[in-house]
Amino acid sequence: MSFDMILAEIKSSLALTPAYNDISPLRRLVAQIRPRQATDKQRATDNIRALCFVLRQHPAWRKALREYVLQVISTRTLVHLLTDTGITLNNGFWGAAWQRLINKFLPPLVNNDYVKDIFGQIFDHPSDHIWVNELDESTWQDLIDSIGFRTSKARQAHAALTNEILSAVQVLSYRITNIGLEAELVRNYPEIERFESPFLRQNDEINNYVISYRTWLNDCTTAREDNKHIEVLLSQCDDIVNRIRKTAAVAGVSVSLTRLLLRLTQSMHRLRSLLDLLDSTDANEVSSIAIRLFKELVSADNKRHSLTDLMQTNTELLSLQVTERAGKSGEHYVTNNRNEWMAMLRSALGAGFIVGFMATIKILFSKLALAPFGYAVLFSLNYSTGFMLVHVLHFTIATKQPAMTAALIARAIDEGKQKLDELVELIVRVFRSQFIAIIGNIGLAIPTAYVIAWVWLWMTGSHLVSPEKAEYLLHDLDPLNSLALPHAAIAGVCLFLSGLISGYYDNKASYGHIPARLRQLAWPRKIFGEERLHRITDYIGDNLGALAGNFFFGIMLGTIGQLGVFFGLPVDIRHITFSSANFAFALVGLDHHISWQLALYSLLGILLIGIVNLGVSFSLAMLVALRSRRVSFGRGSTLVHLLWRRFRSGGRDFFFPGKEQHPENQAPEQRDQQH
Template identity: 45%
Template sequence: MEAILRTMVSAPTDRAFDLFRELVDTMRPRDHADAVAANNAVQALAYLLEQSGDFRAALRRHMLHLLSTRKQVQLYTDTGILSNETFYTALTRRIGYRVLPPVFNRYSLKDVFGALFHKKTDYVWLEAISREAWLALGRAMHFHDETDLVSINKTRVQVLEAIQVLSCRLSAIGLEPELVRNNPDIERFESPFVRQNVETLAYIEHYRRTMIDEALPDEDVRPILVLLDQCEEWLTKAKKSAAKNGISVGLTYHLVRIYQHIERMRMLLLLIDPVPNPDKAELVIDGLVALVRAENRKYRIRDVFAENTSLLALQVTEHASHTGEHYIAETRSEWLGMFRSAAGAGVIVGFMALLKLLTAKAHIPLLLEAILFGLNYALGFMLIHMLHFTIATKQPAMTAAKIAATIHAGSKRNRQRLDLDELAGLIVKVVRTQFIAIVGNVALAMPVALLIAMTWNWYFGVPPVDAAKADHLLHDLSPIASLAVFHAAIAGCCLFLAGLISGYYDNKAIYNRIPDRIAALPWLNWLVGESRARRLAKYIENNLGALAGNFYFGMMLGMIGTVGFLLGLPIDIRHITFSSAYLSFAAVAYNFQLDWHIVAMSVLGIALIGMTNLAVSFGLALWVALRSRKLTFQATKPLLGELVRRFLKNPAQFFVPPRSPKPVVEAPVPSLPNHQETVREWVRLRRQRAG
């Protein structure tokens, strides 16, 4: 490090880029997560600069030359800020740049900056450097001793140009039709986005005139900062409005861009403001780290999804969490009601399993068979929903979002400690509701399938499936001889996707105002009447997501096996309710002459299939719900000990809810005699007798 600084003292400024790159390479720790080494490097540089005035002057001279001879605007306006393009264009552009990076421009500060911090993990060790070390380095630079005003003014001019670009972009984004639609008040009142642009342009013009006179402006940036605050307040209102009216990827994209432009404008305005500001050093540090982070991650595809789908994911899981409230039984009566609802679904599944077996027995063309399989599942699941019945495995994707919403609400109330009692109680309710729903599905699916198979055998003289098909069904239930558990995990992924699809269509119905548009259809009002059209629109508003989720879930279950066969991959699905029904069909095919080992292995397979269905769908749904609220699984760790303690203390509560305490009926308090009324009545009677 000292050798590089000595070279800077005598080296011409044309070598500034190469020398700075060597300096950064020297300071970079071998392990990017080594915070101690990163802090030691910065402290060593600060010590060398404090000890030698020549080192300080040389470093400032090369730095100012590097800044003043490069085009800076693009670094401030583009790095870390989404461009004016659609989400899909941004995604394809990043993919293209990963395959074929753009040409390096030595005279662009953006490209030079990226070349200085060329390691993809440079932002990690820069973020690990303490504020004290950064501030010590800033003091050691002695910028107040710098006399090269020409280079400094060139940098100021480019920062002003960057602020102007950001301000114009911000005003344009704030008037996007999709944003105005989400907040109509912006059309009735003066837009803060337009007003900040007017104030910013006036400030920049005044700043440039004073620089010509070799002075600094006497105006400050506070009016512009106030207008930026108003833009940020509008951003908060837009997010709240989106919670009611739905959101899209395009709207999320605009909101993210607004926030990024506001933050970058605020930083540049405070940096260039001549008024002394104690937070200016902090801004320089935060700005440097933010730019390095953005430059290191500029081609990361995951960041595009994370930035642009965060609000949409939150809305999808929020709708799912509201639906999840209906899948959580609070009392014993609701718990028994869940059993009845699941039992009704078990009856329908018995008939759906028969249709699946008969379709396979027909040996129709493969693609048509897959479509019929999917329609059988899809229409059956939609019928179950319309009859207000419950498929047990549909619950985890909904209840996981509800749990994540509770964690998020708890963490907002108390950043230090979540309400573990409340959260553990919610999970216990979820577990026992899930348990009784599975019992209801299986308890009815198996006997109904058994009754159907026996009736079929009595009427037609042969069972619905022959011995060869029965062997295949029993083989598919074995967790040892087949890939039953793996196929159950695939079904769990389908359940998870169905939950997301449900939330997406609920959001879509609100955002596109589909119910209102249906209720306003002229031909529908003429055909069924205005009141029925409104009822139909209301039903679609409340059930579009659930119907769409059930339809797509059914199509996925029906077609995945065929897709796996066509690709030559061992891909299929196993669902606990259908698997239990298939065991009944196989038992009738063998006239109940099954070895107990086979029955035990099949029952074990059904249990493992159910556990895998639930675990995979719940885990994935909880992960997405936590990510959408910017939480991690770390937030759920304290729950484990609390749940274990509850299970050891009272395991029955995980399966059966406690009885509701009987209301205490208080005995009526006998009314005391009213002595005044008694006296009045006595006086009245005496007067009557005297008269």
């Protein structure tokens, strides 16, 4: 249907029914403007220009469209569109997620009396926000001028719309006051209770402002207050929000606090937009503010059922804290000198020794006749206990590093975007630390497993693994003829998730004051005594994240393979350190009757499994860390070039530490990390 037909229909409908406000013609008008491809800005621009041309050529249609649009808006309640659309509701994160999921399958009832509901009916394509926001402000301004909203009749409707906006301003102000009194906000900023709260004062000022404005609307000869004093109070509210965010960087944060801060900042942003709209005296400025608000509302309405958008907006501060704490943990996995490098080697060797025994226990568990659930429990117990023991003994699993060091690199990118040379040196140290950790893990996992297999044969007279089992273990290392690499990728995802879990529980221990709360319990004090209880609770506070991450990582490794068996899916995990131990078991189980080509090929498989483990874990962790910081790094090619040049000039530094440097000759970030 063309613009001519739609506009003619609107004119004839108004002639028959002066109070005509059905939105069907408006929906068809927007559909005619909408480009086939949401990203086709030029087509959308051309469509609006075509509509503007038609309106200028037909003054009667122009007048009819103006009266029709004003009637559609003024005969319905506008407040809810301005106060609800684009602002997080106070129903909790999980409640909001469940509601959005339900609304995807069973949309809520449309109330024709609310502009908020018909707004979603008019811009009903999920991608409408793309072309609406892509269009230049001047294009929308041309459309406003072509419709002619500045006529005397349009100004008559202005008072009714202004009163709706004033009501929305009051609603937003009350919400800001309510959020400012929330117990969780007060807990994170106790000064609110000791001083006069700007959250309360802004509401008093808003109420006075609204009364003054409505008086002025009725009698334009009276003076009208501006919003400058309100802006001062809102700025004070902003300061409190920023202080709470800084406190959260040290004391931790929760989803509920993140959601409160999000709702507060959204409400204050919308309140400022409406106040600017009310106070502006320049017609072009009013149009500019209205267009920005319109684009904002279309985007929010299109995403009102999006679970992805809910996750991104409501967990942003929490995800930043989780990755930030992972980044701080990552500092312990970066070696800066020869002593730290050797300490990392010793730590990795210790982990390799323990993994050799863990692999043995898993082999023994697999010989039991159990259901998949039984295997999952025993395997998970083995993995979780072993990994937690590795942490308690201050050993290092190489594959745990990428999830931590990726967050450290993301923080370096965010804090020093221009210092590529320092970033290169950080990556060199990370690579060097990762390399020696892998060497240490494999370097002792293989001989430990090898010795255990021979001791088992000597003690029992039979091999730990049968020849058939040995062939199966070697097949699992085949990178081409088995699913070794996809299974290694699954293990990489588990490593990434365990890093997030570690960051989450570190944040939880800090925000929830777990050590202090444990010290309040009477029975631990009786068992351990006051001094020992303090040491235990302090250890829990410092290590809860690492212990939880290792515990859940073990559960993931132990259950995924059994879930694959239960559901009949080719799903399992491959981990470089356990794969290297399995290679040693197979070697003894076959009495070394394998060709050197097969041995070399199996070692290549182990290497590729490790690369996939590390690559997947690092990539996912880096992606999340950058997104949580809203950082986009567009200088990747330059960084790669600098890394290659650095490798050519000193390739040895990627694997072995150089000579000791005097502190003043080191990069600033090196000195900071050493301190």
